[in-house]
Amino acid sequence: MTETHGTGASEMLLRMAFDTGEGFKFVRDVDGRIALSNRAYAAFFGLEPAEIEGRLQSEVYASLGWNQPMIDKWLEEDRQVIQSQIPTCIEEHVVHKDGSESCYRTRKFPLTLPDGRKGVLVSSERIERSN
Numbered sequence: 001m002t003e004t005h006g007t008g009a010s011e012m013l014l015r016m017a018f019d020t021g022e023g024f025k026f027v028r029d030v031d032g033r034i035a036l037s038n039r040a041y042a043a044f045f046g047l048e049p050a051e052i053e054g055r056l057q058s059e060v061y062a063s064l065g066w067n068q069p070m071i072d073k074w075l076e077e078d079r080q081v082i083q084s085q086i087p088t089c090i091e092e093h094v095v096h097k098d099g100s101e102s103c104y105r106t107r108k109f110p111l112t113l114p115d116g117r118k119g120v121l122v123s124s125e126r127i128e129r130s131n
Helices: 007-019 039-044 057-062 068-084
Strands: 024-029 034-037 088-095 101-112 118-127
Touching (some): 034 039, 068 101
Antiparallel strands (some): 024 118
């Protein structure tokens, strides 16, 4: 049996795991910069993961016409999760640029990035709107 060593192999395994399953998965730092994105999340913006990683959430979300107060709310939720170190689950209602509406169940988990910065792992899936 061959063991896999090295950063490249570890990153490849992480990417494969991250891209598996339904929904959006991404890591965002405390400043709102997207550190890691799965393919589904990047594709939502018409991009590849490499094109979204390293960019600020606010500049990426502006392309969808989402307003700054909504973006600020998400960043504040991130800060609360980072500060408390307690994961959270939120049901979110989003109105898109074209007026269509979606409901998402979003889970946020605190983490420390390899360079020591604090961040959150966000996992979000579209759900039927609850009454």
